[in-house]
Amino acid sequence: MNNTTALTLTGRNSSHFTRVARIFAHELGVPIELDVVYDLRQRDAERFGGHPALKIPTLHMGTKSLWGTENICRKLLELAGRSGDRSFVLCEHYADDALRCAQELVWTAMSTQVQLRMGIAVCKLPADNAYFEKATASLIASLAWLEAHIDEVIAALPSPRTTSVFEVTLFCLYEHLVFLRSAPLEPYPKLRRFCEDFSRRESAQATPFFMDAKP
Ligand SMILES: N[C@@H](CCC(=O)N[C@@H](CS)C(=O)NCC(=O)O)C(=O)O
CATH class of the missing domain: 3.40.30.10 (Glutaredoxin)
Incomplete structure (x- = not known):
């Protein structure tokens, strides 16, 4: 290579x-x-x-x-x-347990979002099934934890840095929720501020979410 x-x-x-x-x-x-x-x-x-x-x-x-x-x-x-x-801070460079927990919640929430999207929107399964209700509860509780801990978690990242897997994944998770309107986001003002800051980066602006239209 x-x-x-x-x-x-x-x-x-x-x-x-x-x-x-x-x-x-x-x-x-x-x-x-x-x-x-x-x-x-x-x-x-x-x-x-x-x-x-x-x-x-x-x-x-x-x-x-x-x-x-x-x-x-x-x-x-x-x-x-x-x-x-x-x-460039990868997960193996994290030295703080709150940061490690936060990363785990972000990966899990991203997968939960896939589960909800694939199940309800793509495969048209009933949203009121206990399986999806639990997934939604998991997503909401994860976002609440992240909102409550974001300051300490960001402070635990090595500095100075260009970026980290944590920041990029959190940004993509939150923006995806905005894009698909799959959860109310009012309860998470700190997450919103973090994403507003991140969205000023060229890398964020060069990669906006949109639905690919079949050719
Ligand atoms: N662990 C995988 C997860 C990837 C993933 O779930 N991708 C979603 C799209 S954002 C997907 O392929 N969904 C199709 C499906 O679950 O059937 C990774 O880190 O890449």
């Missing part, structure tokens, strides 16, 4: 996991082309860039592929020749 190999990301413009990888690439100055999956209900791994679990995103580097958003962020740092650059 050399630094001139073109990179492609199988994903969607409406996907918060995809956006995490794209923001990371942008912050690192690594060009990456999006290969859009138009229908998430498909059952053929080839339609998901070869991802056996039928998920997005997958990063393609010549003949090699890598899936898992966190893996992709780590790989992008390597590809940019900046593995040792601690101004």
Whole structure:
């Protein structure tokens, strides 16, 4: 693998996991082309860039592929020749338990959002099923915890830094909730302020959420 190999990301413009990888690439100055999956209900791994679990995103580097958003962020740092650059804070660099807990809640909330979206909006299952009601309760409680702890968690990140997996994932989670209007966001003013600040970055502005229209 050399630094001139073109990179492609199988994903969607409406996907918060995809956006995490794209923001990371942008912050690192690594060009990456999006290969859009138009229908998430498909059952053929080839339609998901070869991802056996039928998920997005997958990063393609010549003949090699890598899936898992966190893996992709780590790989992008390597590809940019900046593995040792601690101004990009990966999860393995966290030294604080509140920060580790917060990251776990953000990943979980992102997956819960997928569960709700795939189940209710895409597959048209009843929203009042106990399965989705529990998922919604989990999402709301996670957001409340993040709102209550965001100051200490941000303070626990190494400084100075360019960015961190925590900040990028929190931004993408919150913006995705705004985009899909899937939860009332009034109870979380601190999360909103954090995301307003983050949204001024070029990387955020270059990767807005929108629904990909089938060609
Ligand atoms: N653990 C995976 C999760 C990826 C994920 O859930 N992606 C969503 C889109 S944002 C997806 O593929 N949803 C389709 C499905 O769940 O069937 C990662 O880190 O990349």
